Amino acid sequence: MMALFRTALTNLSALTVPGVAHNYDVDGVPDDLKRAQLPALLVLPGELQDDSLFRDRGSGFQAIAFAEGARTITYTVTHLLLVAPVSTRAGARSHLPGLIDLIDEYFAVLGDDLTLSGALLEPMRVTVEPGTFTHGETLYHGCAFRHTWLMEV
Numbered sequence: 076m077m078a079l080f081r082t083a084l085t086n087l088s089a090l091t092v093p094g095v096a097h098n099y100d101v102d103g104v105p106d107d108l109k110r111a112q113l114p115a116l117l118v119l120p121g122e123l124q125d126d127s128l129f130r131d132r133g134s135g136f137q138a139i140a141f142a143e144g145a146r147t148i149t150y151t152v153t154h155l156l157l158v159a160p161v162s163t164r165a166g167a168r169s170h171l172p173g174l175i176d177l178i179d180e181y182f183a184v185l186g187d188d189l190t191l192s193g194a195l196l197e198p199m200r201v202t203v204e205p206g207t208f209t210h211g212e213t214l215y216h217g218c219a220f221r222h223t224w225l226m227e228v
Contacts (some may be wrong), residue, residue, distance in 0.1 A: 082191075083150075083191045083194035083195060084100065086188075087118055087152065087154060087191060087222070088100035088118045090116075090184050090185065092116065092184050094173075094176065095116050095156070095180075096111070096112060096113060096114055096115060097112045097113065098118075099117045099158070104117050104118070105211075107210075107213065108210065108213070110159075110160075113215075114159075115156070115157050116155065116156050117157065118209070119152070119154070119155055120153075121151060121152070126220075145196070145227050146227065146228065147196060147221060147225055147226065147227055148228050149225055149226075150223070150224045151222070151223070152221075152224065153219055153221055154219075154220040154222060155208060155210070156174075156178075156217045156220065157208065157210060157216075158173060158174050158177065158215065159216050160213050160215055161214040163208055171216075174217070177218070177220070178203065178218055181220065182201075185201070195226055196226055199223065199224050200223040201221065202221040202224050203219075204219045204221070205217070206218070
């Protein structure tokens with residue numbers, strides 16, 4: 076069996092978004108980030124620790140009622156964009172224009188490959204939530220892109 080989920084995660088991490096310094100696949104997500112690594116995109120299978128971010132859940136494994144119907148599974152993946160550490164010197168407003176530009180760039184790139192080079196059964200659905208996010212011991216300004224993927228098993 077092909078490792079489609081792994082392939083899709085790797086393809087997501089390979090997206091080149093103008094303005095993003097580093098993209099990290101699940102195998103390479105650092106425990107802590109240095110300023111030189113920001114802005115950074117981190118591929119995180121599943122949800123963030125804060126369930127309040129995204130309340131809806133995936134459909135899990137489904138088999139179509141027909142004898143030869145497709146067997147599918149729904150995955151939830153978070154692509155976390157971290158822009159800058161939260162500090163008392165620079166408030167959210169100082170990072171907001173750059174964050175908005177990065178969100179626009181992200182969707183421009185993503186729009187060119189909505190099935191991650193054919194790894195997904197249908198185009199992905201993405202929910203966006205700008206805010207502050209903890210990674211390691213640090214709180215960052217950023218944006219969580221929550222992907223919902225339908226894949227054939």
